Amino acid sequence: MTKEQRLKKRHAAEKRxxxxxxxxxxxxxxxxxxxxxxxxxxGSSAFMxxxxxxxxxxxxxxxxxxxxxxxxxxxxxxxxxxTIETLLKAYPAKNLDEENELIDLFxxxxxxxxxxxxxxxxxxxxxxxxxxxxxxxxxxxLHKGNxxxxxxxxxxxxxxxxxxxxxxxLKNNKINKNFNNYFFNNGDSRDPELAGIGGALVGSFYSxxxxxxxxxxxxxxxxxxxxxxxxxNKITDFIEININNLAAVPSIVYGLLALQILLATIQLxxxxxxxxxxxxxxxxxxxxxxxxxxxxxxxxxxxxxxxxAVGASKFQSVFHHVVPLxxxxxxxxxxxxxxxxxxxxAPLILIGMVAFVVxxxxxxxxxxxxxxxxxxxxxxxxxxxxxEKTSATIMMLLSFLIVMNFIAVYLRQKFEKRWN
Amino acid sequence: MxxxxxxxxxxxVFYGDKQALFDVNLDLNEKExxxxxxxxxCGKSTFIRCINRMNxxxxxxxxxxxxxxxxxxxxxxxxxxxxxxxxVGMVFQKPNPFPKSIYDNISYGPKIHGKGETKSxxxxxxERSLKKAALWEEVxxxxxxxxxxxxxGQQQRxxxxxxxxxxxxxxxxxxxxxxxxxxxxxxxxELIDELKKTYTIVIxxxxxxxxxxxxxxxxxxxxxxxxxxxxxxKIFKNPDNKMTQDYITGRFG
Numbered sequence: 001m002t003k004e005q006r007l008k009k010r011h012a013a014e015k016r017x018x019x020x021x022x023x024x025x026x027x028x029x030x031x032x033x034x035x036x037x038x039x040x041x042x043g044s045s046a047f048m049x050x051x052x053x054x055x056x057x058x059x060x061x062x063x064x065x066x067x068x069x070x071x072x073x074x075x076x077x078x079x080x081x082x083t084i085e086t087l088l089k090a091y092p093a094k095n096l097d098e099e100n101e102l103i104d105l106f107x108x109x110x111x112x113x114x115x116x117x118x119x120x121x122x123x124x125x126x127x128x129x130x131x132x133x134x135x136x137x138x139x140x141x142l143h144k145g146n147x148x149x150x151x152x153x154x155x156x157x158x159x160x161x162x163x164x165x166x167x168x169x170l171k172n173n174k175i176n177k178n179f180n181n182y183f184f185n186n187g188d189s190r191d192p193e194l195a196g197i198g199g200a201l202v203g204s205f206y207s208x209x210x211x212x213x214x215x216x217x218x219x220x221x222x223x224x225x226x227x228x229x230x231x232x233n234k235i236t237d238f239i240e241i242n243i244n245n246l247a248a249v250p251s252i253v254y255g256l257l258a259l260q261i262l263l264a265t266i267q268l269x270x271x272x273x274x275x276x277x278x279x280x281x282x283x284x285x286x287x288x289x290x291x292x293x294x295x296x297x298x299x300x301x302x303x304x305x306x307x308x309a310v311g312a313s314k315f316q317s318v319f320h321h322v323v324p325l326x327x328x329x330x331x332x333x334x335x336x337x338x339x340x341x342x343x344x345x346a347p348l349i350l351i352g353m354v355a356f357v358v359x360x361x362x363x364x365x366x367x368x369x370x371x372x373x374x375x376x377x378x379x380x381x382x383x384x385x386x387x388e389k390t391s392a393t394i395m396m397l398l399s400f401l402i403v404m405n406f407i408a409v410y411l412r413q414k415f416e417k418r419w420n
Numbered sequence: 421m422x423x424x425x426x427x428x429x430x431x432x433v434f435y436g437d438k439q440a441l442f443d444v445n446l447d448l449n450e451k452e453x454x455x456x457x458x459x460x461x462c463g464k465s466t467f468i469r470c471i472n473r474m475n476x477x478x479x480x481x482x483x484x485x486x487x488x489x490x491x492x493x494x495x496x497x498x499x500x501x502x503x504x505x506x507x508v509g510m511v512f513q514k515p516n517p518f519p520k521s522i523y524d525n526i527s528y529g530p531k532i533h534g535k536g537e538t539k540s541x542x543x544x545x546x547e548r549s550l551k552k553a554a555l556w557e558e559v560x561x562x563x564x565x566x567x568x569x570x571x572x573g574q575q576q577r578x579x580x581x582x583x584x585x586x587x588x589x590x591x592x593x594x595x596x597x598x599x600x601x602x603x604x605x606x607x608x609x610e611l612i613d614e615l616k617k618t619y620t621i622v623i624x625x626x627x628x629x630x631x632x633x634x635x636x637x638x639x640x641x642x643x644x645x646x647x648x649x650x651x652x653x654k655i656f657k658n659p660d661n662k663m664t665q666d667y668i669t670g671r672f673g
Contacts, residue, residue, distance in 0.1 A: 232479050302516035306579070308477065309510035310529035310586055311502050320528070321518060 032339060043391025049180040049193060050140040051132035052106065052169060056086045058124045065152055067123040080083030083111040089163045090174075101161050108354075109135040126133055132178065137192040137385040139166060143175060146384060177398075183392065187358045187378070192385025195378070197393050199360045203353070203368030203388045205274050206344060208295050209366060210277025211341050216334055222285075223292035223330075228318045247286035254283040263351060271367040279351055280341040287337040295329025296322060307324040327414040332408035339404040343397060347371040370396045425450035425590065425620045426471060431485035431495075433466050433644075434473065440466045443485070446639055453621045454611060455635035455652065457628065457666070462641040464624040468592045471506040473501045489590070490518045506533055509583030513595040515575035517567035517582070522559050525578055526550065526566040529586040545585055552618075553581035554660065564666045573604025580611065582604050584619075589617065593623040597630065609634050628668055632656055 001008075025286035060066075062081040065073055087106055107113075117131050118124055120313045136139075137187050138157050141147040143166075153160050186196030230236045258279035262268045266276050277296040298324045348354075353373045361368040370378070373395060378390040426448040433441040441463045448454045456464040466475070473494065476480040487495050506529075517525050526534060526546040536542035546563070550556040555577040559570070567578050576596055583591055593612075597605040612621060612634045625631050631638055632652060633661055639649040640661075648661045659665050666672055 144639075300516070302512060303518065304516060305474065306516040306518060306582070307528075308503060308583060309472065309475065309512070310532075311504075311506040312528075312532055313502050316532055320532075325519065348573070356449060 003196055008039075008125040008302050039391045039394050043388055043393075043395045044315055045146070046183055046388040046392035047142045047180050048144075048177040049182065050143040051176050051178050052090065052134040052135050052139075053130060053174045053176065054086050054090050055128055056082065056117070056131045057124060057128045058082060059085065060125050063125065065125070067125045069122070071122075074115065074122070079115045079118070079404065086110075086114065086131075098161055101159055102165060105162060105165060107136055108192055109134065110291050116287070118343070133178065134182070134193055134302075135175070137383060138162075138191050139175075139397050141384045142166060143177070144388075168308050174299075183389070187360050188356055188374070191356060192381075192383045192389060195386070196391055197371065197396060198368040198372035199357055200371045200393070202360050203276070203357075206273035206364040206368070207276040207280060207348075207370055208338055208342055208362065209275060211280040211284055212334075212338060214278065214281035215288055215337070218281075219288035219334070219337075220292055220330060221286050222414055223289050223296060224318060224323060226289075227293045227296040228322065229314070231381065237283055243286045243289050246297060249283075249292055250346070251283055251344050252346040254279055255350030257282065258347060259350050269365050269367070271355045271357065273366075273368050273370075274355055275351050275363040276348050276368075276370060277364065279347045280344060283344065283347060284337045284341045287340060288334050290334070291333025292326070292330045293335065297324040298329065299325045303360060324340065329414045332412045333410040335404050335409065339401050339408075342404070343372055348373050349376070423450045423540075424448070426491065426622075427486075427491075428467075428470070429486040429488070431467070431483070433463070433470065433472060434476070434482045434484075436480040436613060437533060440644050442537060442644045446646055448620060449619050449637060450549060451616055451618070452637060453616050453623060453635040454637045454639065455631035456622065456624045456639050456641060457631050458641035459672070460626075463639050463644040465594050466644075468594060468624055468643070469508075471590065471592055472505050472510055474510065476501060478589050478638075481482070500640075502558070506586050507588050508590040508592060508601075509575070509586065509588035509593065509595045510592040511579050511583055515572060515579050516601050517564060517570070517575050517578050519568050521564050522550075522567045522570070522578065525582050526585045529582060533586055535586065549581040549585040552584050552615070553577045554607065554614075555581055570605070573600050573607060576600060576604070576608060577611065578609075582616075584615075588619065590622070593621065595624050595660045598626065602634045605630070605654040628656070640667060642667070 043296055059082060062085065063077065065077050068420065070076075084103070087110060088099060090105070091102055093102045093363030096266055107188050113133055114131065117129065135143065139162075142158060143150065147158070149156070149158070149163060154296055166175070176251050183196045184201075187200045189195040200305065209349075218368055226236065226239065230368050258275060262275050262278060266277075284288065303321050303325065307321045310316070348370055353368065353370055354377060355369075356377075357369050359366070375390055375393045375397065378386040378393065424447045428444055428446045431441055431444040431446075432439065444463075444467060444618065445447075458464050459666055468486055469475045469576075471489075475483060481584055485495065485497055486493055489507070491621070495501075518528065518529075523546055526549050527542045530536040530542060530545050533600060536545050538585075546580065547556060547560075550559065555574060558574060559565075559578075566574065576599075580591075581597075597608050600608065610631065612623065615621060623631075623634065635652045637649070638652045638655040639648045640655065640659075643664055648659055648664045650657065650660075655664060
């Protein structure tokens with residue numbers, strides 16, 4: 001082989017390698033795009049809800065309270081009759097069956113919405129107002145175009161009569177789409193139009209805060225001790241190997257551990273962010289210790305020697321010099337560990353967070369859900385309305401993860417730039 | 421002849437199973453510069469790291485024998501290394517300023533030893549140390565800037581100023597000019613000449629010329645043994661040992 005041929009071959013090999021790399025990146029990108037597109041196209045409609053415009057007449061004969069009544073009395077009083085009257089006025093129904101079908105067009109919480117409107121403006125007795133009542137899940141999906149209306153009637157959840165009402169309402173501009181406040185404010189519900197991630201958001205927030213409070217100090221102190229103070233011998237080697245092993249243990253095993261120790265033995269309350277936070281902290285601990293130790297190791301030994309040589313004690317050299325320098329790596333490692341914990345589902349299922357929880361938890365010891373578990377729960381539900389809710393929850397979860405990762409990158413860059 | 425400041429007696433150092441120093445007996449005189457020369461890995465650095473007990477940092481390192489400073493044994497487990505290192509400063513091969521401001525680099529030592537109680541006292545120490553290290557004129561207007569932003573030679577003088585700031589009695593220098601260009605080296609050598617009026621200095625160097633220029637006494641190490649020690653003039657002009665002769669004339673090493 002001549003020299004030129006050899007050179008040509010070397011260049012060709014490099015070109016080939018670049019091509020392989022580029023191809024694999026492109027393939028990965030295509031998959032990510034398909035995934036994101038799928039989630040967005042399914043989930044974005046969940047941020048809007050369908051509402052039906054109706055006229056509410058606060059008939060003094062159908063209600064016991066008067067204008068300006070104390071809020072407490074309003075909350076306790078019965079708006080049922082007014083609600084039924086209101087809904088029946090939306091379309092002329094001929095018999096009881098048709099009336100029931102008509103009422104089924106609206107959410108089961110119509111009475112609460114009417115009561116809320118009254119509470120906001122406590123002098124409506126004897127007056128008429130126009131109000132937008134949330135539509136039922138079936139109408140919501142129909143209006144968003146997710147429901148096939150050309151099926152035969154016996155295979156549809158929406159009857160021909162209901163379709164007629166819907167078309168009529170649409171023609172009269174009585175049907176609109178509004179921002180779906182329920183999706184953010186409500187807890188879980190059996191009715192998709194009322195179900196929200198409020199409970200899951202708060203539950204995830206409490207869990208992550210507890211996880212951070214437990215895992216961060218322990219992990220940082222453990223890393224500092226192991227990296228800077230512990231003698232290097234067989235015992236510390238053994239500990240190091242096991243920390244690496246623990247980071248690779250499947251998360252469901254931590255769930256089993258928590259189930260046995262936290263729930264069965266210590267008897268902490270089930271399904272609570274407290275238990276979730278402790279479980280996630282156990283799982284996250286080794287995942288924070290590893291980057292923490294790496295960033296301590298990355299501080300050049302010359303800095304330690306410089307400090308020792310002017311007479312700093314070991315403790316001073318570590319806490320005045322090494323730890324501050326390792327902080328960017330430590331913080332970004334912690335945030336990435338927490339982001340992993342935020343998306344963790346399996347251990348939470350084992351500690352009972354799959355429970356159906358309607359109320360939004362007010363303390364970390366109230367039963368609660370969390371974002372990934374909510375995704376899991378809704379993905380198993382039969383109702384069509386939960387499909388978009390599932391995707392929308394994934395969107396929320398992903399955006400939290402992206403924000404956390406950005407913060408990690410930002411912290412690392414900001415503090416590392418300071419001296420360069 | 422000056423007084424002996426540091427005295428080593430049958431000093432042996434082991435790194436695990438490997439012995440790095442063999443029965444070193446070396447006296448270092450007060451307010452004098454002693455140069456230690458010898459090929460790489462011969463134990464010069466190991467020796468000076470015994471004087472401020474820097475070898476303690478290395479887990480597997482074991483030191484036997486005696487080192488006395490002013491007649492007090494320092495190779496003693498009960499000795500407080502923090503106060504030893506306050507008395508014996510060190511400058512390293514590669515400049516290693518803290519990634520902090522120039523001011524903080526100098527004031528750190530006095531602060532941890534409680535030497536500068538007030539801001540004005542600290543200001544004074546910083547100015548005095550930088551002046552002694554011949555760096556004051558170059559940095560007096562930018563004391564808040566990071567020490568790592570200085571040039572290599574300036575960084576090394578900053579490290580010397582940092583060592584001086586705690587007012588030590590001895591300064592150990594481990595090849596302080598090996599990372600510097602000739603001009604920066606010349607400045608450091610001038611500085612060493614000036615510093616020996618106040619401090620006892622031990623310098624490890626690979627440059628014979630530097631040893632001749634800055635030192636009054638020279639010790640030649642080979643394979644962990646102190647081969648020969650004497651007045652610098654004598655070692656370089658008329659050494660007793662054949663190996664020393666070969667080394668300084670460049671026949672090996």
